[in-house]
Amino acid sequence: MELLRFLYHTMPGRLILKPLTAPIVSNISGRLLDHPLSKVFIPAFIRKYNIDMKEFEDISYESFNEFFCRRIRPEFRPIERDPLTLISPCDGFLSVYPISNDLVVPVKGCEYSISSLLRSPSIAKRYEGGLCMVFRLCVNNYHRYCFPDGGKVSSLRHIPGLFHTVRPVALEAFPVFTENSREYCLLKTESFGTLLLMEVGAMLVGRICNHKVEGEVLRGAEKGYFQYGGSTVIVLVQKDRLRLFDSFKDALEEPVLMGVGLGRAIKEN
Numbered sequence: 001m002e003l004l005r006f007l008y009h010t011m012p013g014r015l016i017l018k019p020l021t022a023p024i025v026s027n028i029s030g031r032l033l034d035h036p037l038s039k040v041f042i043p044a045f046i047r048k049y050n051i052d053m054k055e056f057e058d059i060s061y062e063s064f065n066e067f068f069c070r071r072i073r074p075e076f077r078p079i080e081r082d083p084l085t086l087i088s089p090c091d092g093f094l095s096v097y098p099i100s101n102d103l104v105v106p107v108k109g110c111e112y113s114i115s116s117l118l119r120s121p122s123i124a125k126r127y128e129g130g131l132c133m134v135f136r137l138c139v140n141n142y143h144r145y146c147f148p149d150g151g152k153v154s155s156l157r158h159i160p161g162l163f164h165t166v167r168p169v170a171l172e173a174f175p176v177f178t179e180n181s182r183e184y185c186l187l188k189t190e191s192f193g194t195l196l197l198m199e200v201g202a203m204l205v206g207r208i209c210n211h212k213v214e215g216e217v218l219r220g221a222e223k224g225y226f227q228y229g230g231s232t233v234i235v236l237v238q239k240d241r242l243r244l245f246d247s248f249k250d251a252l253e254e255p256v257l258m259g260v261g262l263g264r265a266i267k268e269n
Contacts, residue, residue: 088256130236136253145199146219150189198234
């Protein structure tokens with residue numbers, strides 16, 4: 001944490017930071033962790049983060065990246081099946097922010113606009129008055145993510161960018177989500193209107209690995225996975241379409257697991 005504060009909050013640190021956030025650094029890191037020799041890092045990672053491997057598929061991993069995006073056994077991430085309940089798309093730490101005048105204010109007043117996040121004022125306008133749900137994944141979280149409801153999904157849009165860390169210390173200094181590499185699609189649902197689903201890469205995450213899916217998808221179906229590092233999933237909800245459960249209404253770094261219910265649909269009159 002002290003190293004990140006030095007990098008993001010001092011002039012010498014920012015000079016060092018610039019090359020570290022370049023896509024080439026994350027690409028090189030990703031290639032190294034794809035190599036079979038990277039398997040040597042797996043036992044130490046399991047010990048450091050106290051990972052219970054009994055929760056995951058019993059297979060032999062050919063690289064660290066293959067281990068990092070390991071699949072969990074379905075019984076350890078049950079999916080809430082109530083069609084009027086929106087589920088968490090991933091494991092992580094959830095923060096919820098209202099969208100007002102195209103702005104979101106995430107941490108200590110560092111605001112960013114939905115228009116700049118999406119690079120589309122017309123799409124951003126759909127979410128005015130709605131909710132921005134930010135799920136921050138740490139390196140020890142499960143790094144696969146799913147569709148939070150069933151519906152019809154649009155084609156994916158990729159926005160190239162940098163690879164800042166997504167930890168709060170960086171959000172205090174930079175509008176990270178509008179600078180980092182990211183991808184998003186729209187999901188037209190029956191109960192929640194049109195959801196916007198976005199994945200944001202982070203420092204040392206060279207690849208956001210979304211599956212090629214168009215047309216109808218099922219709630220809880222796997223959407224994709226991140227390779228090594230921290231990362232973020234963002235869900236935008238339109239105005240008056242979701243009533244969050246009390247425990248998530250003012251969530252700020254609230255731990256959640258993939259598949260748990262977050263709130264109920266607000267029925268249209």
